[in-house]
Amino acid sequence: MSLIKTKGLVIKEQAFKEQDKILTIFTEDEGKIQCIARGVRRPKSGLMASTQIFAYSEFVYYPGKSFGSINQADLIESFYPLRNDLTKMALGAYLLDLMNNAFDFFQKSPEILKLLLHILYYMAQGKAKSDLALVGAFQMKLVSYLGYRPRLDRCSACESQENLNFFSIENYGLLCRDCYSSPGYAYKITDNMVAVLADFLKEPIKEIKNREYSSEDMMKLNDILDHYIGNCIGKGSKAYAFYKSMLNPLV
Numbered sequence: 001m002s003l004i005k006t007k008g009l010v011i012k013e014q015a016f017k018e019q020d021k022i023l024t025i026f027t028e029d030e031g032k033i034q035c036i037a038r039g040v041r042r043p044k045s046g047l048m049a050s051t052q053i054f055a056y057s058e059f060v061y062y063p064g065k066s067f068g069s070i071n072q073a074d075l076i077e078s079f080y081p082l083r084n085d086l087t088k089m090a091l092g093a094y095l096l097d098l099m100n101n102a103f104d105f106f107q108k109s110p111e112i113l114k115l116l117l118h119i120l121y122y123m124a125q126g127k128a129k130s131d132l133a134l135v136g137a138f139q140m141k142l143v144s145y146l147g148y149r150p151r152l153d154r155c156s157a158c159e160s161q162e163n164l165n166f167f168s169i170e171n172y173g174l175l176c177r178d179c180y181s182s183p184g185y186a187y188k189i190t191d192n193m194v195a196v197l198a199d200f201l202k203e204p205i206k207e208i209k210n211r212e213y214s215s216e217d218m219m220k221l222n223d224i225l226d227h228y229i230g231n232c233i234g235k236g237s238k239a240y241a242f243y244k245s246m247l248n249p250l251v
C-alpha cells in the first residue's frame with residue numbers, strides 16, 4: 001500500500017509495548033485515524049515532539065485495516081503554552097476528548113478540525129478574553145454540526161416564544177415556564193445566557209474571542225452543553241469530569 005501524507009492533530013495517545021505509542025490523529029484529508037508510532041518513547045527519538053498529544057504535524061504513514069504506521073512526522077504547532085497552565089491544559093484535553101468522542105474512525109470534518117486548531121491557538125497564546133467562551137462556542141458549533149442544534153427561538157414542547165428560561169437536555173432545546181416540568185432534565189437559564197448560546201452558534205470564533213462574558217454564566221453554559229452533547233452522542237466526557245474535579249478538589 002502506498003504512503004499517505006496529511007496534516008493532523010494528535011487527539012489521544014496511549015503507550016504501547018516498550019517504546020511505541022498508539023496515536024489517535026484527526027487528519028485533514030483522512031479524518032480520524034489510529035496509527036502506531038514506533039520507537040517514539042525512546043529519549044532520543046526524533047519524532048517525540050511531533051507525535052505527542054496536542055501536536056499538529058504533517059504525518060506520513062502507511063495505512064492499515066485498523067492501524068496505520070507512522071513513517072515520518074514533522075511538527076507544525078505544539079500549542080506548548082497549554083502545558084504551563086493546568087486549567088488551559090484540562091480545557092484543551094476536554095476539547096480533544098470531545099473531538100474523539102464525536103467522530104468515528106475515517107469520518108472527516110476539515111472544518112471542525114480547523115475550528116479546533118484556532119481555539120487551541122487562541123487558548124495557548126492567551127488571545128481570548130474568556131477561554132470558557134471558546135470552549136462553549138466549540139461545544140455549540142460541534143453539536144450543531146453533528147445534527148443536534150438545540151432549539152433556542154421557541155419552546156421545544158409548546159412552541160411559545162415567551163419565558164424561555166429552561167434548557168432541556170432530552171427535548172433538544174429550550175422550554176418555557178409552563179413546560180419545564182416535561183420529562184427529562186432541564187436547567188434554569190437566563191435570557192442573557194440564551195443570547196450567548198445564539199452567539200456561540202452564529203458568531204465566528206475570531207469574534208467570540210474578543211467578547212467579554214461573565215465567567216459564572218460561561219461555567220453554567222459549559223456544564224449544560226457538556227451534559228447535552230453527552231446525551232446527543234451517547235457518551236460522556238471523562239476529561240470534563242477531570243476538569244471539574246480539578247476546579248473543586250474537595251467536592
Ligand SMILES: [Zn+2]
Nearest residue numbers: 155158176179
Ligand atoms: Zn412551552
